[in-house]
Amino acid sequence: MTDFCAFCGSTGPLTREHVFGQWVSKIGLDLSPVRHMAGPLNGLPRDMGEQPPYRQTVKDFCSSCNNGWMSRLEDTARRVLSPIILGKPGAISTQDQPAIAVWAQKTALTAMLLSSKEQRSRGYGLSQSVYTTFYECQSRMEPLGASRFWVGQYEGTVGFSAVHVTPLAVRIPGIAEPDRPQCYAMTIVLGKLALHGLVFTTPALEIDVTMVLGIPQIWPPQGSVGWPTGQPCTEETFRRFANGQMLRSAVESVELRPWTPATELPQSVIVDGKVHVPALCGKHSYRYPAVLLAEAFRGRFHAFATGCACPQAYLIQTESDGAHCKAVGAAEGISDMYEDLPGTEVVIHDEAGVFFCKRLPAADMATVTNQQPIRPE
Known part of the structure; x- marks a missing residue:
């Protein structure tokens, strides 16, 4: 993204950070080469070639962040999520849920940096201020304000993994769609794990939502959650899941929808x-x-x-x-x-x-x- 650390702003030497921590490739997942793509929604993605999974890196973070709080966060994610990724029933304690929400958001923000600089210059990415604010939240080990996350199960193609970020808009009857998104859905699929979250970039428009699949919320925490719970996300439902279309507004006459300019091509x-x-x-x-x-x-x-x-x-x-x-x-x-x-x-x-x-x-x-x-x- 820049010549300074995307998170803390340090101008020191930048280091490479894995989108998925290196531990992901060491827990027993299939490591057969797969084709990798990165880029904007409804745009021609950048073909990154066929290569072993979980090795994609970006060079946008300083060694202090990479080897400090980011490393500690990966250690917690490995301990808590490894069994779930491999499909073993378990639970996520109330105490671990904030760190898992932070890890999911950090992973999504990191993956967005795989898009080319040209794509990001055209608006396919979050502003630098979001990365800075996220870094400032780390002293409290919390995700960005006006965020929420759920944990579910993925049942689909073996070896499939994805980080999918979809801009959303809060739609109110009689009011035109905004010229900028007001919320982002962040979805991570890794083995049997499916994490889905929201972050409202316009906090005043944050609305209560329910998850159609009935999967438990981990942020804000509501108590220890068992896994798996609720209906799984499948290969057939992944696109709707990732686009936030499995969420229902709890506010009458108000909807949360994919932001049209980013998710729909011009009319055929x-x-x-x-x-x-x-x-x-x-x-x-x-x-x-x-x-x-x-x-x-x-x-x-x-x-x-x-x-x-x-x-x-x-x-x-x-x-x-x-x-x-x-x-x-x-x-x-x-x-x-x-x-x-x-x-x-x-x-x-x-x-x-x-x-x-x-x-x-x-x-x-x-x-x-x-x-x-x-x-x-």
């Missing part, structure tokens, strides 16, 4: 029977037959591979609210992912030619009585 349009969707690169768009959109409205979903002029290739899946990018990368890799998908390949014929896609199995079983190619209506 239909031209000559094709849906034109802005690509993640922000420069181009991709197209697919409008008939697939009509099919999605009926609960029949499809997947297809496409690309843009960058060049980048995308694996796209239609859902009830539109088309979503599931993967981005080289054309050969995306083509292989498409070929590996289960489902029946269909061909759409229209005036523009032919379009290949796969009808996803769940839709096949639920709604399709034959396997004839889809044609525009």
Whole structure:
């Protein structure tokens, strides 16, 4: 981020800090190489290549912070969270909960520094003042003010890990969405552990919320909590979980929603029977037959591979609210992912030619009585 420590402001030599402490790679998790990505929501992420997990570092902190309070925090996290990460039932004591909330927030703030300086200069990141204020909270071993955290369970792809930060807005009827986010959702998935938190950057707008999954709150502490408790976050529900959509406002007529400029691409349009969707690169768009959109409205979903002029290739899946990018990368890799998908390949014929896609199995079983190619209506 800077030539001075992002936390304490020291101008001394900067050292490398792991996003996940080095202890994470020593507790028995699968260390097979995986592809790493970092970047803004709904923007083309920076491909960091295929490498062993839990080794990503940033060089933004001084040795005093790195080897002092940050190291002590990692020691506590290792003691408390290692069994949970490995899926062993247990509990988090009231005394340990503040440190775990601080660790989650520190991990999220560190991970945000993996984004390129160019991305951060365009607003994809928190201001320096947030890092400074967070550092000032460490004497009390508390997260940022107007924060809250929950602990849950992840059930999904083995080896999946993520740090996901989503800007949110407090939506009040009759008042336009603000030009800046008022809250951030911070989500960490590590092994079987799922930590989810909020920090309101506009404390006056802090609202009470409840967690749909019924997982326990660890900050502010409400007593010792058992793990696992409540419904797990799954591979299918992760996006909604990370975007704060599993939270419900306790204040009538007030909602907490993802901040539109950061979480939604510009509106797609239909031209000559094709849906034109802005690509993640922000420069181009991709197209697919409008008939697939009509099919999605009926609960029949499809997947297809496409690309843009960058060049980048995308694996796209239609859902009830539109088309979503599931993967981005080289054309050969995306083509292989498409070929590996289960489902029946269909061909759409229209005036523009032919379009290949796969009808996803769940839709096949639920709604399709034959396997004839889809044609525009």
